[in-house]
Amino acid sequence: MSKVVEIPTGKRTAKYRFFEMLPGTLSYVMIALLFILSAINPIAASVYILAIVIMNLVKAVGIAFRTVQGYKLLKKGVRVDWHKRLHDLENAADSYDRLAGTKSDSYAHTTHLRNLCMVAAAEEGYFPKPSQIYHAIIVTMYNETLDVLVPTIDSVLDSTFDKDHIILVLAYEERGGAEAEKVAKTLERNYRKKFGEFILSKHPDGLKDEVIGKGGNITYAGKALKEFVREKGLRYSDVIVTTLDSDNRPHKCYFDQVAYEYIVHEDRKRLSYQPVSLFTNNIWDAPAVTRVVAQMNSFWNIISAMRPHTLRNFASHSQPLDALVEMNFWSVRTIVEDGHQYWRSLIYFDGDYEVLPIRAPIYQDAVLSDNLVKTLKAQWVQLRRWDYGASDVAYVGDYLFSKKRTVPLTSLIPKFFRLLDGHVTLAAIAPIIAFGGWIPLIFNYQSRDLISHNLPGMVGIIQTIAALGIFISLVLSIKMLPPKPARYNRARNVMMVLQWVLSPIISIVYSSFCAFYSQTRLATGLYMEKFDVTDKAVKK
Numbered sequence: 001m002s003k004v005v006e007i008p009t010g011k012r013t014a015k016y017r018f019f020e021m022l023p024g025t026l027s028y029v030m031i032a033l034l035f036i037l038s039a040i041n042p043i044a045a046s047v048y049i050l051a052i053v054i055m056n057l058v059k060a061v062g063i064a065f066r067t068v069q070g071y072k073l074l075k076k077g078v079r080v081d082w083h084k085r086l087h088d089l090e091n092a093a094d095s096y097d098r099l100a101g102t103k104s105d106s107y108a109h110t111t112h113l114r115n116l117c118m119v120a121a122a123e124e125g126y127f128p129k130p131s132q133i134y135h136a137i138i139v140t141m142y143n144e145t146l147d148v149l150v151p152t153i154d155s156v157l158d159s160t161f162d163k164d165h166i167i168l169v170l171a172y173e174e175r176g177g178a179e180a181e182k183v184a185k186t187l188e189r190n191y192r193k194k195f196g197e198f199i200l201s202k203h204p205d206g207l208k209d210e211v212i213g214k215g216g217n218i219t220y221a222g223k224a225l226k227e228f229v230r231e232k233g234l235r236y237s238d239v240i241v242t243t244l245d246s247d248n249r250p251h252k253c254y255f256d257q258v259a260y261e262y263i264v265h266e267d268r269k270r271l272s273y274q275p276v277s278l279f280t281n282n283i284w285d286a287p288a289v290t291r292v293v294a295q296m297n298s299f300w301n302i303i304s305a306m307r308p309h310t311l312r313n314f315a316s317h318s319q320p321l322d323a324l325v326e327m328n329f330w331s332v333r334t335i336v337e338d339g340h341q342y343w344r345s346l347i348y349f350d351g352d353y354e355v356l357p358i359r360a361p362i363y364q365d366a367v368l369s370d371n372l373v374k375t376l377k378a379q380w381v382q383l384r385r386w387d388y389g390a391s392d393v394a395y396v397g398d399y400l401f402s403k404k405r406t407v408p409l410t411s412l413i414p415k416f417f418r419l420l421d422g423h424v425t426l427a428a429i430a431p432i433i434a435f436g437g438w439i440p441l442i443f444n445y446q447s448r449d450l451i452s453h454n455l456p457g458m459v460g461i462i463q464t465i466a467a468l469g470i471f472i473s474l475v476l477s478i479k480m481l482p483p484k485p486a487r488y489n490r491a492r493n494v495m496m497v498l499q500w501v502l503s504p505i506i507s508i509v510y511s512s513f514c515a516f517y518s519q520t521r522l523a524t525g526l527y528m529e530k531f532d533v534t535d536k537a538v539k540k
Helices: 014-040 042-079 082-099 107-121 146-157 174-191 214-231 254-264 288-305 321-326 337-348 372-400 409-443 450-466 468-479 491-523
Strands: 134-141 166-173 197-203 239-244 271-278 318-320 354-363
Touching (some): 014 372, 014 409, 082 254, 107 254, 134 214, 134 254, 146 174, 214 239, 239 254, 239 321, 254 354, 271 337, 288 354, 318 321, 372 409, 372 491, 409 450, 409 491
Parallel strands (some): 134 166, 134 239, 271 354
Antiparallel strands (some): 271 318
């Protein structure tokens, strides 16, 4: 019997439906408690609100600290010559003898020497050689133009990893029609001689038990890659697979760094490798609302890299082919296959699975469509799809209380509650902080209750202190900007600062409301079973 646990299709069991309803129910209960406690006991309501606001303050301070720390580590990570370090592993004993006497205060240098010593001391063949490693890069497309896809493939071509050991798989959709076919053929013609191999994978429309989404496309491409690798006589364990969306541009050191970490970790099969997604490709062209959303998401990805125990797969990531073959690749039954891959892998490997942070970015686009209205709508569509990751609560909860569970409870229970808490707080916290301080006062305006009357002021003071996090975000957002296009004048710089006044509104309208929308759909059984592709316009 397969160890892979699949998302159910059709009618769910009562237990599964309970967990599907749980995130939305708890999110609505948190909002309802504001009104219920305010009507019954204003002091209890005030304590409830203050507890949430103070908790948010503590989180804001932690986020500010982690963001700065993570940004510094990211900058250090891309300054390392990973290509040279990877080359050092080819003959680890000679490299260690050559480098052992060199002095450096760098922790990374010390770690590299330790890795060289470890590889040199191992039996021949225990650690793979860099010359054995191949990167298979699956680039997905649906209806994107050459303006979007060419920079992505060029960024892979610009990487420092050996191009002869790169297998580029262009995974396009049959439902993209003749235009997608034309774009795919053009890219194959222009790039097939620039990589070790160039494979076209055309994902058929309407395959059984598949939702319309990226998971089906990359799984179909992964199976084509599996056959290609087998025919070439390569070992699955020597191939690292990376999935890229059509607008993803990896830093030039990314593939070398992943290969290095893959070699030096003995449990490499049970690891996936997660870069830091930075939404900065077109940040100067995007309107203020989507710029703030993009930069908030970039900061969150930087913070996540600082907390490996909570890190999960997101967007582009890398995983060895032998693990993917055993697991039958990715789920084809969810529109959030990236985050779901974490839980799928964790369950398959009986809890012995981790996501390793890679200190290198993959640059992505902020949401941008043909005009402002379409862009704002596209941003909503993207975030509600991401927030549908709440569907994993049912997947994990059902498995948690299953007789077939092989993941230890001590490991799975904390992960489950962090997953649940993340989705509930995403939906409920922003409106509580924005409006909660006024609710007890409105319900008890005629009373002489001092706490209710002073609560808005107390909340405001705490939020003013928490605004320090926004200031730090503002400073970092300026430092992270790519060069300004010549078509913009200095006034654009001012807008990059002033845009942050929108962050409270964005937190409610986009973060909170999108989360409520997705959780409500899930709770009511109106499942989201179509991957709505985010618009990708290009300004010239």
